[in-house]
Amino acid sequence: MPTFHERLATVALLTGPLLLLACGEAGAGPPRTDREEAAPAHPRGPLVPVARYREGDEATAARLREVLRSAGIESEALGSSGDTLGAPREHAARARVVLALAVRTEELEATVLPEPEPPPEAAARFRLVARPTELTMAERAGFRLAVEVTNGGAEALDPEIHRGTFTVNGARSTVAELAFSNGAQAPGWEALAPGATASMERALGEALFEAPGTYLIRYAREGAEPASVRVTVRE
Numbered sequence: 001m002p003t004f005h006e007r008l009a010t011v012a013l014l015t016g017p018l019l020l021l022a023c024g025e026a027g028a029g030p031p032r033t034d035r036e037e038a039a040p041a042h043p044r045g046p047l048v049p050v051a052r053y054r055e056g057d058e059a060t061a062a063r064l065r066e067v068l069r070s071a072g073i074e075s076e077a078l079g080s081s082g083d084t085l086g087a088p089r090e091h092a093a094r095a096r097v098v099l100a101l102a103v104r105t106e107e108l109e110a111t112v113l114p115e116p117e118p119p120p121e122a123a124a125r126f127r128l129v130a131r132p133t134e135l136t137m138a139e140r141a142g143f144r145l146a147v148e149v150t151n152g153g154a155e156a157l158d159p160e161i162h163r164g165t166f167t168v169n170g171a172r173s174t175v176a177e178l179a180f181s182n183g184a185q186a187p188g189w190e191a192l193a194p195g196a197t198a199s200m201e202r203a204l205g206e207a208l209f210e211a212p213g214t215y216l217i218r219y220a221r222e223g224a225e226p227a228s229v230r231v232t233v234r235e
Helices: 004-014 016-025 058-070 089-106 137-142 174-181
Strands: 047-053 076-078 084-088 110-112 124-131 134-136 144-151 165-168 197-202 213-220 227-234
Touching (some): 058 089, 124 213, 137 227, 165 174, 174 197
Parallel strands (some): 134 227
Antiparallel strands (some): 165 213
């Protein structure tokens, strides 16, 4: 009976164009020539899940990693439970094809994961602006923190800034949250047109900066990318 590697070579010969197409779509680049050396996959690069096995089944996990190594693909376990195998993003499409063959021919207790759906693009895009980014303790009264939001969607939206959380050096700032959730808002803020940008600012220097140092101000809201800005306060 043909070995796994012999079957893999046969499948590669019969489905070569398909494999090349899949790798090309995943961003792996053009096929190498005989004079080119295969670029090693960096084990510390961005990894994506490609297979799941039973938690604690180290034998299956080791076999899956061996199969990928034989195809020139680095991999490692993902997550705290250790039941998911990850591979570099640029090699993920080829990794799934190779693992699917191994799981089928060797009857391994593992599941090849489909390519994940891309996350939906956030409609509200936030940006924090500090004016200035460097100041002294005596200049805190003139400090302004602004929140800019751009509507990247196709319909008008309310940014709902009150749904988000402000933090300063990792600690929640209710002062900033109350300041931006209340008071006057910029014209058009509650019905921001597609492609439009609105901004509002507050004087928060004395409330946020109690002593000299470096402060990382961050705003995070569900459904949108976090925004942050760093401010340095000197004596």
